[in-house]
Amino acid sequence: MQTISREDYLKAILKIEEEAGSVSNQALVEKLNTRPASVTNMLHTLAAAGWVEHEAYKGVCLTDSGKDIALSTLRKHRLWEVFLVDKLNFSWDEVHQWAEDLEHVGDEELTNRLDAFLGHPAFDPHGDPIPTAQGQWSDGRNLIPASKTVEGDRIQLKGVVDSGESYLKHLDGLKIELGLILVVSKSLDFDESKILIWPDGSEASLSKQTLQNMLVEKLSRKGKE
Amino acid sequence: MQTISREDYLKAILKIEEEAGSVSNQALVEKLNTRPASVTNMLHTLAAAGWVEHEAYKGVCLTDSGKDIALSTLRKHRLWEVFLVDKLNFSWDEVHQWAEDLEHVGDEELTNRLDAFLGHPAFDPHGDPIPTAQGQWSDGRNLIPASKTVEGDRIQLKGVVDSGESYLKHLDGLKIELGLILVVSKSLDFDESKILIWPDGSEASLSKQTLQNMLVEKLSRKGKE
DNA sequence: AGCTTTTTTTAGCCTTGCCTAAAATAATTT
């Protein structure tokens, strides 16, 4: 088993802050798959470095410098994922673990050169926005879970909520990939699954769970405009 | 300061074996810039893993599996150096430290894809041969130090003995890079320096030390064939 | 409020690799 770096903790805190608003030790234990005592330990380390503020039993939040490091690490991680997919032809479900290692290599200069080499990509292979060198990463998109769509919607897959290997492989099995355009043909109220139509005319029913994790952009109503 | 990995030790042992035939602890202390006790410690670890054979006070040598790991690590290191120079436009004196980190990332599969992406390069940016996936790395070249050349020789720089940053920057200052073709115009016996002629007709005198570290191929005598 | 459960922290120990200082062994010189 790999050791969890300070940067990994900062990234995890950033993500949990966004998802949940506040960050409990428990949430970190789950996100990082470690033990409560290890989290407490590391939070002391991070607080001593000035990257988080931590009050015993109260939770933790990033300082400005902690957030800078977290975003910079996320940037490196996502750029390397783009490299692995675009240049080395890995599939989107294979790249996370290597990017986890690669994100700890190199400085800003190397990262910026990689960014340029890749053509300044805005999103990683899972559709997650890549922070800029200045730490900006509000993507202008207005994505919704596919579960929120209704019959007749034309939708394009732009991202996934769950980048876990098993979910991605599940999508692969359904021939679903980023950029794919689908039409919602029927909502099945009893179990909240939906029937979707592929560009080639084939159809399939996707479960509520699968749909909730697909982030899509609504293009237009079928037939209209 | 960075910690020295098992692979770094194996690489160092491989190099010293080649350069000197046998490997003393002292040699490792110098190559890896560490302390004798650290070397003894690590040699115990490596021996326990079956990667080296080590007899107290007698020196150390690689086992077959240790040599495999060393060559595979060297392969990764050199391929990443090619990536950094060819794709990210770093210069040959900037890449060693990052490659030192990158070589620990990825498995054989990733390395082979990187190799393919780079076009299966045979040599790294310093002219060192890149071991193949099968661990072969006898380069067929017959290179000699530029210090062994004589007046009239047309020579091409194919590698360097010393890949240290300061030596490489020194060559940069002299506008000397891999592939450059020079003509030996005069050997100065008293201090063993030589006067060389550049393709553009300019000349400069290089010291014995500088020449010894330049590995060249003799192309032909000036004027002949 | 008082009891129970969950969460967080403390205490104490493991592992890897590093270090210094001192002891042991080998090599070299006289």
Added chain:
DNA sequence: AAATTATTTTAGGCAAGGCTAAAAAAAGCT
């Protein structure tokens, strides 16, 4: 051969990050 010097090993610690088990604090119930 004896003495000096150089090399290598042992002994004992340090630092990061991780762990378990137990104590402390907070939250949730009745």
